[in-house]
Amino acid sequence: MLFPPLEPYACGMLPLDDLHLMYWEQCGKPDGVPVLYLHGGPGDGCSPACRQLFDPSFYRAVLFDQRGCGRSIPRGEIRSNTTAHLLDDIEQLREHLGIERWLVCGGSWGSTLALAYAEAHPQRVSGLVLRGVFLGRDEEIDWFLSGMGRFFPEAAQRFVAPVPEAVRGDFLQAYYQHLTDPEPMVHLAAARQWAQYESSCATLLPNPDAVVRASNEFNALPLARLEAHYFSHRLFLPHNQLLKNVERIRHIPGIIVQGRYDVICPPSSAYELAQAWPRGELTMVEGAGHSLWEPGILQAVTSALVRFQTRLA
Numbered sequence: 001m002l003f004p005p006l007e008p009y010a011c012g013m014l015p016l017d018d019l020h021l022m023y024w025e026q027c028g029k030p031d032g033v034p035v036l037y038l039h040g041g042p043g044d045g046c047s048p049a050c051r052q053l054f055d056p057s058f059y060r061a062v063l064f065d066q067r068g069c070g071r072s073i074p075r076g077e078i079r080s081n082t083t084a085h086l087l088d089d090i091e092q093l094r095e096h097l098g099i100e101r102w103l104v105c106g107g108s109w110g111s112t113l114a115l116a117y118a119e120a121h122p123q124r125v126s127g128l129v130l131r132g133v134f135l136g137r138d139e140e141i142d143w144f145l146s147g148m149g150r151f152f153p154e155a156a157q158r159f160v161a162p163v164p165e166a167v168r169g170d171f172l173q174a175y176y177q178h179l180t181d182p183e184p185m186v187h188l189a190a191a192r193q194w195a196q197y198e199s200s201c202a203t204l205l206p207n208p209d210a211v212v213r214a215s216n217e218f219n220a221l222p223l224a225r226l227e228a229h230y231f232s233h234r235l236f237l238p239h240n241q242l243l244k245n246v247e248r249i250r251h252i253p254g255i256i257v258q259g260r261y262d263v264i265c266p267p268s269s270a271y272e273l274a275q276a277w278p279r280g281e282l283t284m285v286e287g288a289g290h291s292l293w294e295p296g297i298l299q300a301v302t303s304a305l306v307r308f309q310t311r312l313a
Contacts, residue, residue: 001298002052014096016067016089019080023071024064024093028056033126033312034099035305036090037063038106038113040132043226045070045219049293053105053302058309062102064093066113069222076222078180078229083116083236090117094124103308107131107257107292107301108265112235112242115273119248126312128254128280129304131297132262132290133270135242136235140269144198144231145172148263152201159197162190176228187225188217194224201263204289246276253311254280255304259288259297 008025016022035054039046046063054061065072067089068081103126106114111130118125134140149156167174178190192215199214213219254277258270267284274282288296
């Protein structure tokens with residue numbers, strides 16, 4: 001399902017402003033069809049395995065760690081970190097690399113950012129491959145914080161436990177305060193709890209190794225802090241903006257991959273998007289949850305990217 005491991009043929013740190021430096025890399029065919037990969041989170045980052053989604057004999061794959069994430073610095077930084085900043089960063093990177101148009105591929109928060117980018121710059125997007133659609137609406141954020149715990153009550157109990165009952169009425173802000181506390185013992189403990197909760201809910205069947213990886217300091221802190229930051233500000237998007245503005249991408253072809261039992265990003269959002277977007281083809285993957293690395297999801301995403309090779313050749 002994945003292409004063989006490969007190393008980037010180019011990489012660098014792009015200065016974004018006086019504070020942020022953004023890591024980027026290119027792999028595959030230098031004169032191939034450009035494709036941009038947008039990782040999830042907010043706050044996650046790209047792993048080497050993400051390069052293997054793209055046929056290196058066809059695609060010029062561009063991957064980057066969003067500001068505050070992964071190898072970008074400073075890690076976990078919430079200052080000057082909004083959706084508008086990220087959209088500008090993508091355009092800076094496109095111009096820096098001399099790319100006119102690209103296929104855009106993103107999952108979870110990456111699907112949110114891909115849609116926002118395509119609606120803001122439709123002339124720069126040749127197609128969209130979206131996975132685990134998250135439209136950034138209030139009800140989707142509220143579902144993440146409390147709804148999905150109905151399916152994973154053990155994980156939800158561990159997630160809620162560190163927050164005193166007296167402040168659980170504003171649960172998100174209570175966590176946000178812990179995650180932005182200057183004391184490492186405070187913010188790291190909260191980050192690990194947040195990351196464990198999310199990773200415990202990400203797969204249809206338990207994956208203890210993934211939970212352990214997600215909860216280490218390097219991965220957990222930017223993920224938890226930036227997710228809480230973006231959630232606290234309702235992703236810096238007007239309510240339902242992405243669905244309301246879908247008319248701007250009517251002409252852009254897309255493939256939507258959605259796990260039937262995705263608890264983090266329930267399938268109703270992907271279904272609504274496909275209903276509103278005539279050229280958005282929905283592939284519902286049975287027997288799969290949210291994670292890109294579940295076999296059915298991975299197969300559907302790589303198949304979508306192979307299908308686009310014919311369209312873009």
